[in-house]
Structure formats: structure tokens, C-alpha cells
Amino acid sequence: MDAETGSISGGCPFSGNGGTRSLLGRTNRDWWPDALQLDILTQDGKSANPLDEDFNYAEAFNTVDYNALKADIKALMTDDQEWWPADYGHYGPFFIRMAWHAAGTYRTGDGRGGASSGQQRFAPLNSWPDNGNLDKARRLLWPIKQKYGKNISWADLFVLTGNVAIESMGGPVFGFGGGREDVFEPETVYWGTEEQWVDQGVETRIIPDEGKALDNPLAAIQMGLIYVNPEGPGGNPHDAEGMARDMRETFSRMAMNDEETVALTAGGHAFGKCHGAVPADQLSGAPEGEALALQGFGWATDADQIRDGHITTSGIEGAWTPNPTQWGGDYFRLLFKYEYELTESPAGAKQWTPINPDPEDMAPDARDPSKKVPTIMTTADMALKRDPEYRKISERFRDDQAALDDAFARAWFKLTHRDMGPKARYQGPEVPAEDLIWQDPVPEGSVPSDSDVSSFKSKVMDSGLSVSELVKAAWASASTYRNSDHRGGANGARVRLAPQKDWAANDPQELSKVLSKLDELRGGISMADAIVLAGAAAIEKAAKDGGHSVSVNVSTGRGDATDEQTDAESFEPLEPFADGFRNYLKTKASVKTEDMMVDKAHLLGLSIPEMTALVGGMRALGAVSKHAKHGNSIGVLTDRPGTLSNDFFVNLLDMGTKWDVVDESGDEEFVGKDRKTGEERWTATRTDLVFGSNSQLRAISEVFAENGGEEKFLKTFVSAWTKVMDAGRF
Structure with a gap:
């Protein structure tokens, strides 16, 4: 967790805390009513994408000289720019935060957010308080993006740069998969209904005493944050129980368990520092609302302030470790070595400072390595010591560096790839060979012959199963697909496994009858294909009964997943409310x-x-x-x-x-x-x-x-049905 920013879960993904709300919540037009509006130019089906309609990001990525690209990114890490100097002479921590915040918006409730479309370039994300000064990180990357052009998407570049940053400071990396596709306009995502950002004192979204839960599908604790308020729930540093609760809730909604949460927090905070050198009111506003002459920059824009390091992002000031550009075990060593006292940063933020630290445990000044300054911890960091379950994991990582190395590398890979969907979508030479359960692995299927398909469809229509039953079973299987994170869909036939087979929306008794009969009839055809083909056969019959001839040409070649390949709990958010x-x-x-x-x-x-x-x-x-x-x-x-x-x-x-x-x-x-x-x-x-x-x-x-x-209806229906059936067919 990058603290530059900072059971109640489950149930209806659209339940709130009273009243009817919009699926949009607050929009960019609410936040920046005077910003140039381009929506009118995307009406009537016009695309905002400047690239050719058939441009393929995955194919383009595979033409890149990958080693040369990584070498260029690595060289950038220490190429200190006068207009935005690097803390400690190394941009690595800055780029880790950029990558983290690109990926960290992902949430399991609807699969939206995440790094896979380069959304950090656009409002509201480019102007969230939590993303303060990341406009400079993206601008530092522009020469590399310009050099490699459309062969590397911004979405891929954000994540790859984070990986290279970790490697350049001696940290562990599990792998990288490319092929993410950029978008060229803000995506419509429900980020919440609040009318204020976190830095304007808005309260946390969870208040148990008042029966206030975190509104699904949201995952962040406050508007404008990626995860939690690092100063504590609602800014209260003394609410230790609430801090751990908020962390556990928000990280779980972003697909992380306790061990992954601890590993990410400690691993991310092994690098860099927080920024709270001056009160925030001395700085300019967020990029989206700033003057044209600033050319998309916001927050710290005064050259003298930047030169002197008078930068504020979270408001917290200081590094976590004495070696902010070197991977190691200092984070946990210091967390448990010292007692900490509550202090305030120059910007007025609540933070924790070690009592009587040894000189060797002091951190270098970010701009003057000859100076030493105290390290800090945030209230969120203190939760790893205060909360019993987090503490057990933290102590284990403190005593076993290899365990921390592995846990962080895996958790970082999951953080930055969770929204990419099946492993088959990953491109490049550093895709890990290991299949991970959160990738929803599916065995490779085989394509049945035309004669086998025809024979199977004939048997299905003679089986006594009704058109309605067959169509509903096919829809239940395929309509779980989400193009947000590419989860779900008919591939794998998980509709026959827990929990999907028992979802009320699927009429479990009827579904069980249909699946049992299809399994009996399918021969060498996979269940995943059989379900979809049976639905196609039913639609063709239903059209014929109405006096029309249609062909529902769904694809085949799907595989069948097993219970062992299915993380049942992770599929719960896909259940239709x-x-x-x-x-x-x-x-x-x-x-x-x-x-x-x-x-x-x-x-x-x-x-x-x-x-x-x-x-x-x-x-x-x-x-x-x-x-x-x-x-x-x-x-x-x-x-x-x-x-x-x-x-x-x-x-x-x-x-x-x-x-x-x-x-x-x-x-x-x-x-x-x-x-x-x-x-x-x-x-x-x-x-x-x-x-x-x-x-x-x-x-x-x-x-x-x-x-x-x-006729137009039939054509549109068959085309749309085929699209849904084949969604997720990677």
C-alpha cells in the first residue's frame, strides 16, 4: 500500500445506505464543469480512438525489442530531471507508486478499474488527491512512449516501468505480461456519490456504529483514495481497530488476502518516501482544472518549490526506511525495533515517528544525502503491528526475508495483472510459466468436427429439453463474462461447479437437469462447448418454428475447468443480484x-x-x-x-x-x-x-x-447472442 494516500462486504453489488442512487455517481462534469466537453464528438457511434480499427495491441507489443525497452526504462530511473528532481537521485519509488495507483483502482465487485486501459491519464483519476504529482511521473515517461510509439501502450508502460523500478533497486519481480489496450477517453465508472474529496475532510465510507457499510462495488474507503486513509479512519490515528478493519475490507475488495496485504504494504514501503513538506494550500490545484499554460500539470508547479523539495502529496512527510532505494528487510526491522510516538508533518498530517532512533536507522534527506532525518510510519503501517492477525504475518516476514521476497513478488504481479483476465491474454518473454488460481485457469479444449456438432445438436433437440431450458442454461454459463476484467464466460463450464451451479438466478434444479442430460449426450465435446451449442440449437429451432431460418455460429474449442482450478470464493462477486x-x-x-x-x-x-x-x-x-x-x-x-x-x-x-x-x-x-x-x-x-x-x-x-x-430483430438478436456466447473465448 502506497501511503502517499493512503463482515461488511458481500451482498448486493448495488446496495447503498438508503435512497436510490445513480450508477454513475459523481461524474467529471460535476467535478470540473468548466472543462472542455468532447462527448458531442463521440455521438452517433464515432470513436475517440485515433488508431486503426483493426490495430492489435498484442501483436504490436510482440514487435518491441523488449530488452532494449527495459534498458531504456532502467536508464530513466537515475536520469535526474531539473524540472522534477528525483528523490535520492532515483525515480524508482515514484514509478512504483505510479504503477501501483494505475492498478490499485481494480475492484472485484464489478471488475472495473485497474491498469489494463491506461485510465490514469484521464479524469477523474488524473486529478484524484491520492494520485497527486503522478502527472509528473507520466510526463517523465513520455520520451520512452514517444520512442516506441504504438508498439507499447501506456497501460503496459505503467506496469512495466513499475517492474523495472523494483528490479533496479534489488527487489523481487515475479514476471510481466503485456498486451493491455489503451483507451482514449475517460471510462464511465461509478466511483462514489460524495461531493468532496478526501483532503476536504470527508468521512470514511465505513461507520459500523451507525450501520454504515462500504457501498458495493466500491473498494476505496474514501472518495479520491486508492485504498485507505493512511492517517486512520476519517483521519483518526488512534482508531487502531478501525484502521485494520478498513485495510482488510478495502484490500479484500481488491482481491487481496491478509498475507498479500501485509506483503504489498511492506514491500511498497521498502522504497521511497511520503511527501508533506508544506501545507497543501500553498500548492496549485489538480491537473484537470488548472490553467492551459500548465499543460496538464497540477499540484506542485512552482519551480522554486520543486527545487527545494517543498512537495506535498499525502501530507505525511518522511521515508519508512534508512535505505529508500534499496530492497531489504528494514521496514519490518524498524517497525518492531522501536516504539513510535504520534507527531505531525510540516503539512499538518498525523504520522508516527520512532522514539530515540539510532543514527544508523535515520534516513537520508531526499535532496541532500549528507543530512539525516527520522523515518516514519503511517497509521496504516502501525496496523501491521497493532492488529493480531497482521502482526503474526509481519513477524514471520521479519524473520524470513525469502518468504517476504516471494510473497511480495507474487502479490505485486497479482496487483498489476488481476484485471487482464486469462493467462492466454498475456504477451511477452517474461510471462510466468506457473498457472495461478486467480487467473481462472482452463485446460485447453479441442474443436469438435462439424459432423460431431451436427449430431450432438440433433440429439439435444430430441432429448425432451425445452427451448427455454436450453437457452437459459447457455445464458447462465456465458453471461457471467465481464469485459472489465475478462473474468467469467462460458469457457471452463464453471456453471456446473460451485458456486455458480447453486446461484438462484440460474434456477439450480432446472439447470442441474439440463446439464446432466447434456453431459449424457455430448460424447467427445467439452461441456463448455456442449452448453453453448445446445443453446444455439434451441435458438435455431425457435426461429424455424416462427418461420425463419437462422444459423447461430458460435465458436467451439472450449475446455472444462475443475473444482481444483476454481477459486470458488472469488467467483461470488459474479453472482447476478x-x-x-x-x-x-x-x-x-x-x-x-x-x-x-x-x-x-x-x-x-x-x-x-x-x-x-x-x-x-x-x-x-x-x-x-x-x-x-x-x-x-x-x-x-x-x-x-x-x-x-x-x-x-x-x-x-x-x-x-x-x-x-x-x-x-x-x-x-x-x-x-x-x-x-x-x-x-x-x-x-x-x-x-x-x-x-x-x-x-x-x-x-x-x-x-x-x-x-x-428480420432486423432476428439478425440483431443472433449477432448479440453469439457475441455473449463467445465472450471470454481467448
């Missing part, structure tokens, strides 16, 4: 159900027409959850369920139907009655009616419902 495509809602949430449907569509990489077609098609196919109050009928809006048709749109837009809320549903369920007779015709949910009430969705629904629109 709501799935508008299946009309499933576990319970009413603080976010509108239709918002959750849009969020899921975004994670599946769907366009608005694709989302619309999939919802309408799955309703027509009867592929809705049995957990809906009205059984399998709610939202179907067709008299011929199991036939692939545009009936959902035709009947939803029928002006002969009047819709009323079902009172006891809490505005979640509705009944459609004949305007003339009052006879009940249909039932529906919010995720059904939104396609008639929202003007943009209604416009698309009208295209699918109008005369001649069925």
Missing part, C-alpha cells in the same frame, strides 16, 4: 432495476440495439427466471413462448394495453390490461416496460416491432 435479460431480481435495491440491466449490458460489451434485441428475444423464448413472482410467465408478452419472434415488442407497444403497477411489488411489477374490457393480458417488470417508456429504447423497439422489422 439482478439480470434484466432473464427478468431476475433477488430483491429490491437502491438502484433502479433497469439501471442494473444497462450495467450488465455494458459489462457484456453490448450496444443499445443488442441489449434491446436480447431482452425481447429471451422474453419470446420464455427464457426468464422462475424466481419471478408470477412464475415463468412474467414479461414474456407472447402467446407462443419458445418461438423466436418480435412479439415482445409488438405487444409492449400495443396501444390497446394499459399498464398499472402491482401495488405490493414496490414499483417493480406491472399488469397490462385491455383498455376496453379491463381484462388482464400481460404481466411485466420494470426491465420490460422501460423499453416502451424510455424514448431511446422505445425508438429501437419500434424498429423491431414495425412491419418488416422482424
